Amino acid sequence: MSVKIHPTAIVDSKAELDSSVTVGAYSIIGANVKVDSGTTIASHVVLQGPTTIGKNNQIFQFSSLGEAPQDKKFRDELTTLEIGDNNTIREFCTFNRGTIQDKGVTKIGNDNWIMAYVHIAHDCTIANNTILANNSSLAGHVDIHDYAILGGFTLIHQFCKVGAHVITAVGSVVFKDIPPYVTAAGYDAKPHGINSEGLKRRGFSPNSITQIKRAYKALYRHGLTLDEAKIELANMHKDCTEIIMLSDFLNVSTRGIVR
Secondary structure, eight states: OOOEEOTTOEEOTTOEEOTTOEEOTTOEEOTTEEEOTTOEEOTTOEEOSSEEEOSSOEEOTTOEEEEOOSOTTOOSOOOEEEEOSSOEEOTTOEEEOOOTTTTSEEEEOSSOEEOTTOEEOTTOEEOSSOEEOTTOEEOTTOEEOTTOEEOTTOEEOTTOEEOTTOEEOTTOEEOSBBOTTEEEEEBTEEEEEEOHHHHHHTTOOHHHHHHHHHHHHHHHTSOOOHHHHHHHHHHHGGGOHHHHHHHHHHHHOSSOBOO
16 A cells, blocks of 8 residues: 655655545655555645655644754754644644753653644654643743643743643743643733542542642642652652652753742
């Protein structure tokens, strides 16, 4: 079976497409782009390399993936974009390659739902099972952890980390790290409790959610400094993997957390 390429599409001879890949009308696929089985590329998509795209992704029309980073220091160094499996990438998304000032790679994991007009800048890492709603924008060097949900028009400052199971409200502007499980909203974003509904939908037990609420209160409601809160969490997390993940996040935070 040959690749299903529309006759108006342009595919560089140095691109590697699995035989089951579909390429729509007027799309352009450059050199050093690799696309694995089952991926569908709609019309008017531009893919530039070096970029690797995994299995069973849906890339909708007018997206630009793998273009050079929007970084004045960039001098055409060899950097990459890596996209995993089973991602939905909607219309007009822009994902840039990495820079040598960081990891040299922008990385998208698996099973992510990325809506229209989302921008993912250089050296970002998106984990798995995230949702990035319409017009969310990530500056360079941002890390988004598993199951995070960014509301529409959420803006993330460079070098920020967004923890697992976080949810942000529409129009949030994030200048600091958001710890796991937190609901954040505003300009600049502030914590507004935990994402309890999301945790229930993902099968967290009532006891686990209760423990996460206790940890949230230690972090935000007891009037403790961050260092004092870390000590209290360390005393709480001996038998609770959810609080261990929260403590680990706080220990690697470099920008401080939303408070």
